[in-house]
Amino acid sequence: MIQSPPQGGADGSGSPAPPGPTAGQVASRRVRSARGIVLVLLALVAIAVILAALRPSVTPQDLDPTSPTEGGSRALAEILKQNGTRLDVARRAGDAAGLASPGSVTVVTRPERLTDGDIDRLRGAQGDLLLVQPNRSVLRGLAPGVHRAGTSFERTADLDCALPAARLAGPVAFGGAETYATSGGDGVVTCYRADDYSRLVQVRDGSRTVTVLGSPEPLTNAHLTEEGNAALGMNLAGARSSVVWLIPDLPEAGAGGDATLSDLLPFGVKLFVLEVLVAVALVALWRARRLGPVVAEALPVVVRSAETVEGRARLYRAHHARGRAADALRAGARERLVPLLGLPRSTAQDFAFAQEIVTGVAHRTSYDEAVVGTALYGPEPADDAQLLALTDILDVLERQVRQS
Known part of the structure; x- marks a missing residue:
């Protein structure tokens, strides 16, 4: 039965209770508890700013052989022309396929702008292909057996292959480059692993x-003079007598391909999302509540025992926990019966003394041992009616034992 706590101090001596925490102390505790979360959020913001600053900007002039900007390819185009290689610029895949010949190399840039129809046209074009950082749909349509494997951030790549165009160029500054895996077979050459x-x-x-190049940097004005970039670009694009440089315009509305969401998202966005998930998981582990040993605490308010019983009964009923309710009724009945039988209180919940308790109760009541055993140790009630019947029989047993 729940009783009212003693008046006065916590030790019941009548001394005044110690004062509670002040508003400043409470605020200080809250600031300390939230400090870790604030630091994590600030770190995420800093990482996002750094990624945004480091992410290379994409402009319409990138890889354009007529553009003198840092991302353009005018320098490489002029070198090819000076070496006697004819260069034609196409803005549509159909035009590029028409300009291509058995003695030409078609350089395919800005693959995100190509539609399924454009890929079909390029598949039927004559001559060799140079695919610059192609996406999955372009690889599937134009480079059979080649698959995207990941991204490498090693700035300079050493040779490690026997391809003449690469051997003459030597080490190349790729920057952030896509890497590729192949299914093997004859005629497959891999470089810069x-x-x-x-x-x-x-x-x-x-x-x-078909040549697949994982980075556009070796072809751009800004990086053409680094390492063997110029030599590699000339050897790949100028391998034939003429070059058809395809830099497609934006497709018309409704003419998009089947690029997935993963293809459309920049790598920096994927990395940021992964970092956010890791940070959230770490914060969840840090702030998770860990259950410790049960600690007895004084009730902050006086609660009437009847209210406690009624509240627990409502919980049992709401969750249809007839088994838990029956166990609580039987345990309470045994706790009150064993002192009346002259047994120690520790035997009430010890099933080794179940037969002794059942026999003692049966001798002092009008019920046989089978009924008493079912009442004190029986199965879970099947419905509310059986639970009420169990309550009645336990009350009768306790009353008759007291009166005996």
């Missing part, structure tokens, strides 16, 4: 050669 994958792959597709 990183993490067991390659940043340059060349495969045979029928009568032509």
Whole structure:
């Protein structure tokens, strides 16, 4: 039965209780508890700003052979022309396919702008292909057996292949480059490996050669003079007598391809989302409540025992916990019966004394041992009616034992 706590101090001596925490102390505790979360959020903001600053900006002039901007390819185009290689610029895949010939190399840039129809046109074009950082749909349509494997951030890549165009160029400054895996087969050459994958792959597709380059940097004005970038660009794009440079315009509305959400998201966004998930998981583990030993605490307010019983009964009823309710009734009945039988209180919940308790109660009541055993140790009631019947029989047993 719940009783009212003693008046006065916590020890019942009548001394005044110690004062509670002040508003300043409460605020200080809250600030300390939230300090870790604030630091994590600030770190995430800082990482987002750094990623946004480091992410290379994409402009319409990137890889445009007529653009003198840092991302353009005018310098490489002029070098190719000076070496006697004819260069034609196409803005549509159909025009590029019409300009291509058996003695040409078609340089395919800005693959995110190509539609399924554009890929079909390029598949039927003559001559070799140079695919610059192609996406999955372009690889699937134009470079059979080549698959995207990941991203490498090693700035300079050493050779590690026998491809003449790469051997003459030597080490190349790729920057952030896509890496590729191949299904093997004849005519497959891989170069500039990183993490067991390659940043340059060349495969045979029928009568032509398809070269996959994992980064546009070796072809741009800003990085053409680094390492062997100029030599690699000239050797790949100028491998034939003419070059068809395709830099497609934006497709018309409704003409988009089947690029997935993962293809459309920049790598920096994927990395940021991964960091957010890791940070949230760490904060959840840090702030998770860990259950310790049960600690007895004084009630902050006086609660009438009848209210406690009624509240627990409502919980049992709401969750249809007839088994838990029956166990509580039987345990309470045994606790009150064993002193009347002259047994120690510790035997009330010890099933080793179950037969002794049942026999003692049966001798002092009008019920046989089978009924008493079912009442004190029986199965879970099947419905509310059986639970009420159990309550009645337990009351009768306790009353008759007291009167005996």
